[in-house]
Amino acid sequence: MIAFETDYRTALVKARSEEKVLFVDFFNPK
Amino acid sequence: MRLDIAVEKDLAGKLGAFWTPTILYMDPVGERVLHRFTGYLPPEEFAPQVLVGTGLVRHQQGKLDAARACFQETTRKFPGSFFASEGIYWDGVADYRQTGKPDGLQAACRRILDEYPGTIRARKVEYVKREQDAGAAGKRRKAAGG
Numbered sequence: 001m002i003a004f005e006t007d008y009r010t011a012l013v014k015a016r017s018e019e020k021v022l023f024v025d026f027f028n029p030k
Numbered sequence: 031m032r033l034d035i036a037v038e039k040d041l042a043g044k045l046g047a048f049w050t051p052t053i054l055y056m057d058p059v060g061e062r063v064l065h066r067f068t069g070y071l072p073p074e075e076f077a078p079q080v081l082v083g084t085g086l087v088r089h090q091q092g093k094l095d096a097a098r099a100c101f102q103e104t105t106r107k108f109p110g111s112f113f114a115s116e117g118i119y120w121d122g123v124a125d126y127r128q129t130g131k132p133d134g135l136q137a138a139c140r141r142i143l144d145e146y147p148g149t150i151r152a153r154k155v156e157y158v159k160r161e162q163d164a165g166a167a168g169k170r171r172k173a174a175g176g
Contacts, residue, residue: 008031
């Protein structure tokens, strides 16, 4: 699992290289 | 990965995330959503929800032993959670897929009715059981010439 990246593309590159499931949390800071 | 839904509006739209929080499990290339859930939960429910979700993703990937470990851990660590019954059910399903025999799944369903009545999973199990019983009764009537 990849956690706490805030850039989708960076996380995607890491997930691809490590063949991990990408765990995406869409949040609303307000 | 945490993404501000207002900043990543296009991506959220593409992935069907229309409310927060939306949690997605995606494949490593970021093309396919494998599992999702939406809405806040207290921590004691969030953790088992993530465990069951991880198990369902592993199940989809054909990693049945890993999936079952997640489902069993859910029930063992969070027996009072709403997701405990989900862990029992999906462990039964994985057992059925591994063995080709319904015994494990049937035992799981009995356990849900006994230990987790009133859950949404118990309602589903009750419905299927009722339909199966009605079907079996219809077959018996037909066989008896009724």
